[in-house]
Amino acid sequence: MPWYSLLVLLVGVERLAELVVARRNARWSMARGGREYGQGHYPWMVALHTGLLAGCLLEVYLAGRPFVPALGWPMLALVLAAQALRWWCVAALGPRWNTRVIVVPGLPLVRRGPYRLAWLRHPNYVAVAVEGAALPLVHSAWITGLVFTVANAVLMVVRIRCENTALAALPA
Template identity: 80%
Template sequence: MLVAAVAIERLAELVVAKRNTAWSMERGAVVRGQGHYPWMVALHTGLLAGCLIETFAADRPFIPALGWPMVALVLASQALRWWCITTLGPQWNTQVILVPGMPAVRSGPYRFSWLRHPNYVAVAVEGAALPLVHTAWITALVFTVLNAVLMVVRIRCENEALTLLEERPSR
């Protein structure tokens, strides 16, 4: 049921992202880094599928001493993710989209200079914790490694976009 709840949350994110994409495009936005985006979608879909497949195929148990703390981490990661989404407002998206003249957000979880990409902290925590609720350690490990590789590409893309955003004069 937890995996289903996370899947529904992901669908809600896509609805918000679609609305925010339309808002951004109406303001002359530019989409960057589209090459890695299908890999991100596949990885996140694979996480949800892997949680279910490994749990049932390998008969992974729910061990309360591990499972309940992992549930707490999944919930905390969701709270952080939605804090990021609400803080960024219409500038939040699942893709890297630059709206000319929009300043970089420096409030909410983005006010901490040492944590430039708090949403990816949420993704990393959730990606490790969700499978471990039912001791699906292979899924947790594979997701964590592949996500780390993908985040190198994604964060580089976002940092370049943020640099462009900061160089552009705001209205």
């Protein structure tokens, strides 16, 4: 189990790295007249993601969840794939990527990387959904995975609606 704690810790460190990038990118966007949307749901998103990491550890240790190789190894592969997709999104959006919804007027939609796929408008949220389900299941924390998945689905309805509204103002 110590290796699972390390995995969850590393995901937490990755989240902190995202926040550093997001703050830098927010300054870049605001300096160019960026407008933020959806500030009301952002604290809920932070709480949900923090709860995911805490829930992974608490459920495994308090409920004695076992590592089941037939489940754990494929879930670990999905966690790693989700991280790769997330950072591909970050790279494709460059300074426009953020954990907040900030849109710079006059800039066109990004159409490179995973954003070139017309049928997948929000690939970063696919990464979030996959990681949120898979990370707990690496060590059989199925309650945490289920609670995160349901809560994240509700939050993503709000978030995607907000983001689509914000992006609609950009030139195609």
